[in-house]
Amino acid sequence: MAITTKKTPVIKLRDLKKRFGIGDAEAYALDGVDLTIKNGEFVAIMGPSGCGKTTLLNIIGLLDRSYFGQYELDGKPVDSISRRKQAFIRSKQIGYIFQNFNLVPRLNIIENVALPLTYSGVTRVNSLIVASDILKLFHLNEREYYMPHQLSGGQIQRVAIARALVNKPTIILADEPTGNLDSRSSHIIMEELAALHSVGNTIIMVTHNANLTTYASRVITMLDGKIDTDSREMPKPEKPKHKRPKAKKTKKKLTAKLKRKKK
Amino acid sequence: MTRLLILNHIHNAKQSLQSSRVRSALTMLGVTIGVASVTAILALGSGAGRVINDQINMLGGNIAVIRPGVTVNPINNITQPQNNQGYATSSLSKSDLEKLKKIKHIDLVAPLMTLGGTITADSPAPANTKILATTPELAGISNLKLREGQFLGSEINENSAVVGQQLSINLFGTESSIGSKMTIHGQTFIVVGVLKPLNNPINYNSIDFDNSVIINYSMGEKLYKNNAQIQQINVRSDSINNLDQVVKDINTVLLKNHDGEKDFSILVGDQISQPTNQLFFSIAGVTAAIAAISLFVGGIGIMNIMLVTVAERTREIGIRKALGASNTDILYQFLIESLAISVVGGIVGYIVGYAVAFIVSEFLVFSPVINWQVALTAMTISIVMGTVFGLYPAIRAARSDPIDSLNRHN
Numbered sequence: 001m002a003i004t005t006k007k008t009p010v011i012k013l014r015d016l017k018k019r020f021g022i023g024d025a026e027a028y029a030l031d032g033v034d035l036t037i038k039n040g041e042f043v044a045i046m047g048p049s050g051c052g053k054t055t056l057l058n059i060i061g062l063l064d065r066s067y068f069g070q071y072e073l074d075g076k077p078v079d080s081i082s083r084r085k086q087a088f089i090r091s092k093q094i095g096y097i098f099q100n101f102n103l104v105p106r107l108n109i110i111e112n113v114a115l116p117l118t119y120s121g122v123t124r125v126n127s128l129i130v131a132s133d134i135l136k137l138f139h140l141n142e143r144e145y146y147m148p149h150q151l152s153g154g155q156i157q158r159v160a161i162a163r164a165l166v167n168k169p170t171i172i173l174a175d176e177p178t179g180n181l182d183s184r185s186s187h188i189i190m191e192e193l194a195a196l197h198s199v200g201n202t203i204i205m206v207t208h209n210a211n212l213t214t215y216a217s218r219v220i221t222m223l224d225g226k227i228d229t230d231s232r233e234m235p236k237p238e239k240p241k242h243k244r245p246k247a248k249k250t251k252k253k254l255t256a257k258l259k260r261k262k263k
Numbered sequence: 264m265t266r267l268l269i270l271n272h273i274h275n276a277k278q279s280l281q282s283s284r285v286r287s288a289l290t291m292l293g294v295t296i297g298v299a300s301v302t303a304i305l306a307l308g309s310g311a312g313r314v315i316n317d318q319i320n321m322l323g324g325n326i327a328v329i330r331p332g333v334t335v336n337p338i339n340n341i342t343q344p345q346n347n348q349g350y351a352t353s354s355l356s357k358s359d360l361e362k363l364k365k366i367k368h369i370d371l372v373a374p375l376m377t378l379g380g381t382i383t384a385d386s387p388a389p390a391n392t393k394i395l396a397t398t399p400e401l402a403g404i405s406n407l408k409l410r411e412g413q414f415l416g417s418e419i420n421e422n423s424a425v426v427g428q429q430l431s432i433n434l435f436g437t438e439s440s441i442g443s444k445m446t447i448h449g450q451t452f453i454v455v456g457v458l459k460p461l462n463n464p465i466n467y468n469s470i471d472f473d474n475s476v477i478i479n480y481s482m483g484e485k486l487y488k489n490n491a492q493i494q495q496i497n498v499r500s501d502s503i504n505n506l507d508q509v510v511k512d513i514n515t516v517l518l519k520n521h522d523g524e525k526d527f528s529i530l531v532g533d534q535i536s537q538p539t540n541q542l543f544f545s546i547a548g549v550t551a552a553i554a555a556i557s558l559f560v561g562g563i564g565i566m567n568i569m570l571v572t573v574a575e576r577t578r579e580i581g582i583r584k585a586l587g588a589s590n591t592d593i594l595y596q597f598l599i600e601s602l603a604i605s606v607v608g609g610i611v612g613y614i615v616g617y618a619v620a621f622i623v624s625e626f627l628v629f630s631p632v633i634n635w636q637v638a639l640t641a642m643t644i645s646i647v648m649g650t651v652f653g654l655y656p657a658i659r660a661a662r663s664d665p666i667d668s669l670n671r672h673n
Contacts, residue, residue, distance in 0.1 A: 063585055063665045084589045091587020102582045102669065106282060118271050119587035247417070 010171060010202055011037040017070035018055050019122060029055040030067070031225035039170075042197040043204045044216035047192075052225040053176055053206040061094055062086045072128055072212065091119040095164030099176035100227045101156045103148040103163070110135065110144040113163045122132075122165055134162045138192075154185030161192055172196060174205040190215050267590060269599070276600040279572070290568045294608030294648060295615060302616025306521060306631035307624065308547040312359050314629045325503040327510055328530045329363075329517070331355045352528040354439060355493040355598070362520055363498065366512045368505040370608060373401035375468060375495040375528030376483045384434040384445035393432060394447060396483020399571035403580035404497045405468060408548040412441045412456030415479050422482065424452035427473040428460045445476070448486040452478060464483075467494065508533060557646065561608070562652035569601050569656035573663075580660050581668025594661035601653025602646065609645025613638065 005207065018030040036127060037043055041143045045053050058064040062078065065086075071078040073089070079251040081089070090096075095116075110131050117127035135141050138158045146158055157177060164172055174193065178186035186209070194215045197203050213219045219231040266491040330356040355374075363372050376396040382388040401407065402414040414425055424445065431440040431454070443454045461472050484491045500509040510529050517527055573580070580593055588596075620631035 059667055061585065063669075084591065087584070087587055087592070089587075090585065094587075096585045098585075102578070104579050104582055106576075106579070108280070115583065116586040117590060118268065119583075119589075124271060124274065149329035167587075246599070253538075 005254070007212035008074065009036045009038050011035070011062075011070040011204075012070075012071075012072040012075075016056075016058065016071065017066060017123070018061065018064070018067045020230070028225050030059075032069075033222075033225070033227055035220070035227060035230075036074065036086060037204065039202055040197075040200050041202055041216065042194075042217040043202075043224060044213040044219045045206045046208070046210065046213065046219065047205065047228070049208075051222040053222055057173050057175050057204065057206050060171075061096055062090050068198070078233070087119070089117050092167055093169050093171060095167065095169035095172045096175040097157075097160055097164045097172065097177045099179040101148075101153075101160045101180070103156060103159060105148055108145050108147055109140065109159050112148065112159060113166050116163060116167045131162075131166055134161075134166050138162045153181050154188065157189055158192070161189065170202060172201055172203045176205065176206055176208065178207070178209065186212070272475065272596050272599040275596060276603040279600055280603060286568060288389065289602040290564050290604050291608035291611065292559075293564035294605050294645060295561075295612040297554060297611025297648075298559030298609045298641050298644055299616035299619060300557055300624070302613050302637055303620040303623065303631075304547055304554060305637045305640060306617060306620040306633065307627070309632035309634065309637070310629040311444060311547075313632060315456045319485075325500045325506050326531070327498045327506065327513065329355065329498065329499070330528050331494070331529065332526060332532065334388060345373070346612050352492060353492045354521065355601065357493075357498060359517055359520055361498065361561030362516050366509065366516060368501050368512075369498055370501040371400040371403050371497075371499040373398050373404050373497045374480055374491075374493045375401070375470070376491060376493050376499065377470070378447075378483055378486060380448050380486075382434065382445050382447055384443065386434055388430065389433055389474065391471070391474055392433075393470050393603065395470055395475050395477045396480045396486075397477060398480045400499075401497065404499045405472075406464065407461075407472060408459040410459045411439060412454070412459045415477065415669065419455060420453070421479050422450070422452050423455040423479065425456040425458060425477040426454055427458050427471070429473040430555065431457050431478060433474075448537070449476070449478070449592075450482070450486060452476075452482075462581065468497070485542055490666045537633050558648060562605075562626065562648045565601050565604055565618035565649065566652040566656060568604070568658070569597060569653055572600065573597060573660040574650045574662075577663060577668045577671045580663055581584050581671070584665035585669065591660040594657045597660045598650065598653050602649035605645045605653070606642075609641055609648075612645070613641040616641070 009147075013033055013035040015031050016033040017028060019096075020027050020029055029050075031052075033052075033056060035056075044055065047053055055064065059067050070179070073081075075146075078086070092165060102116065103109075107115070110128055113131035113135060114124075114127040118124070124132065132144060133140065135144055138161065140155065140158060140162065143151060143155065148159070151159065158182075164174075172193070177193070178189050181189065191214055193203055193205065197215075197217070202214075207213070219229075221228045221230075232240075360372065360374050363369065365477065375510060378394040378396060380391060380394060382394065397415075399415045399417065407414065409425070410428060411420070412425070415423060425433065425445075426440065428438055431438055434440070434445060435443045435454075438457060440454045440457060445452050445454070448592045458472055458477075480491075498509065498513065510531060513529055518525065521527070583596075585594060617633070623628045
C-alpha cells in the first residue's frame with residue numbers, strides 16, 4: 001500500500017469496546033470507537049465526565065489490556081505484542097503525563113525524571129545525566145534534588161512532562177495535564193506541549209477545558225463511549241465555484257437593503 | 264533487550280529500607296534470631312562431633328562393647344546402660360562374664376554395673392552421681408588415669424572405692440580425699456584413688472567419670488544380693504586384627520549361654536560412639552526444629568512487611584508500570600528488597616550466632632567450630648527465606664493492575 005501522505009497513522013482503533021461490570025451492572029465505557037491518529041497530530045479529546053476519555057487514553061497507552069476490538073500501534077496489532085514488549089514500548093515510545101502528576105513521592109526530582117530511562121536499559125549514572133539535561137530545559141535544574149512535595153503544582157507538572165519526555169517518545173499521552181493547575185501555569189504547560197508538537201511529536205490530550213483546544217490540531221469530542229464529533233472528519237467548507245463577493249460590496253448591498261426596508 | 268536492573272533494584276531496596284529504618288530493623292531481627300540459632304547449633308554440633316571423633320581415635324579401635332537387648336533404635340542404646348530401666352532385668356549375667364574371659368584373643372573384660380542408691384559422706388552427693396561397680400580391667404580399657412592413689416585391684420581391700428575429682432570435691436571438699444570414708448547401701452567404703460579429670464561426660468560408657476564413684480564388681484554383686492545387673496561389658500582384644508574373630512566368638516559363646524536367644528548386641532568401632540553421636544544429632548535436630556520455627560516466624564515477618572510495603576506503594580507500582588516497567592521488573596524490585604532484609608539479617612545472625620556459641624561453649628566441654636559449611640548454611644537459609652517469603656508479595660505487586668494502582672489514593 002503506497003503511502004500517499006507523509007503523515008502515517010500511528011494509532012488505529014477499530015470498533016473498540018470496553019466493558020465494566022457484568023450482568024445487570026454491565027456498562028460500556030467505550031462503545032465502538034473508531035479512531036485513526038496520524039503521526040504528528042495534536043489531538044485534544046473532550047467530553048463530559050465518564051464518557052470514556054481516560055479509558056481510551058489508557059488503552060492507547062497500553063496500560064489497559066482488557067478491551068474488545070482492534071488496536072494497531074504502528075501497523076502492528078497490539079494483541080500480538082507480548083506483555084514484556086509492551087512494557088518496552090511504554091518505556092521507549094510513549095510518554096505519559098497525568099492529571100495528578102504521579103511523581104514517586106519517595107524519590108527526588110532527578111530520580112523521578114530518570115525513572116523511565118531505568119526501564120529502557122540506561123545505566124544509573126547515564127540516566128541521571130540525561131535527566132539533569134532535560135530538567136535544565138524546563139528550568140528546574142536548581143530543583144534537581146528537591147523532593148516532589150517541596151515544589152509547586154506547576155513545577156511538579158513540568159517535572160512530570162520532563163519525565164514523560166526523557167526517553168524522547170514519539171507519542172505523548174496527557175490526561176488533563178492542566179486539570180490541577182491555575183490558568184497561568186496551564187498556559188505555560190500548554191506552550192510546552194505545543195512546542196513538542198511543533199517538533200513532530202504526536203500528542204493526545206484529554207481535557208475539560210475548551211480554551212486549551214486552540215493549541216490542538218484536531219479536536220475530538222466524546223459522548224457515552226462514542227466519538228461524537230471529530231474536527232478532521234467534519235466536511236471542510238467547500239471552495240466556492242464563483243468568486244466570493246467582496247466584503248466592501250456586500251456591505252454596500254446590505255446597507256442598501258436596510259435602507260430600502262426602512263423606507 | 265537485555266536489561267540489567269539489578270543495581271537499580273539494590274539501590275532502590277537500600278533507599279526503601281532506609282526510609283523506614285525501625286520497621287526494617289525489626290523485620291531483620293526475626294531473621295537474625297533464626298539464623299543465629301541455626302549458626303549456634305551447627306557450630307556447637309560440629310564441636311561435639313569433633314569430641315566424639317577424638318574419642319573413637321583414642322579408643323584405638325580394638326574395643327567391643329556388649330549391651331543387653333538387641334539394638335533397634337540407636338537412641339535407646341545409650342539410655343540402656345543407664346540405670347533408668349530399673350525394673351527391667353539385664354540379659355547379661357555373671358556366667359556370661361566368666362565365659363567371655365575364656366575366649367581367645369580377649370585381652371581385657373570389664374563389666375559395667377550402675378547401682379542405685381545414695382552415697383553418704385561429709386556432704387551429700389549431687390543428684391547425678393553414678394555408683395559404678397566394675398573390675399580393675401576397666402582402667403585399661405577406658406584409659407582411666409589417676410590423679411592420686413590407685414585404681415581398684417585384687418590385691419587391695421574389697422571395700423575400696425575410686426572417686427572422680429569433681430565428686431571428691433563435692434563429697435569431701437577436697438581433691439585429695441584418699442582415706443576418706445563413705446557409705447553406700449549401708450556398707451562403708453574407703454577412697455583409695457581419685458581419678459584425673461577427664462572432662463568428657465559424653466563417652467561410650469555413658470558415665471561421667473568425674474562425677475562417679477567406682478567400686479569393686481564383687482561388692483556391687485553383694486550390695487544387690489548376688490543378683491548382678493550388668494548394663495554393659497567392655498571387651499578389648501589383644502590386637503585390632505583379631506577383633507573380628509573375637510566378635511564372632513563372643514556371639515557364639517553368648518548365644519550358646521543364652522539358649523540361642525539373641526538378646527544382646529555387640530558393638531565395635533563407630534557403632535560404639537554412634538549412639539552418642541545419634542543422641543547429639545537428635546538433640547541438634549530438636550534444637551534445629553525450634554530454630555526452624557523461629558526462622559518460619561521471621562519469614563512470616565518478612566512477608567507481612569513486604570505486603571505492607573507493596574500496599575503502601577501500589578501507586579508507585581502503577582507509575583512505574585506506566586513508565587515502562589514490566590511485571591518482571593516489579594517482581595525483581597520487591598524480591599530484591601525482601602532479599603536485602605533477609606540477607607542483612609542473616610549476616611548479623613551469623614555473627615550473633617557465633618557470639619552465642621562461644622559464650623555457651625564456656626559452660627560446655629567442647630568449643631564451636633568455624634567452618635565454611637556453617638557460613639554457607641546461614642547464607643543459604645537467608646537467601647531461601649528472602650525468596651520464599653518475599654515471592655508472594657512480589658508476585659502480588661507484579662500482577663497488580665496498573666490502572667487500579669494509579670487510581671489508588673495514597
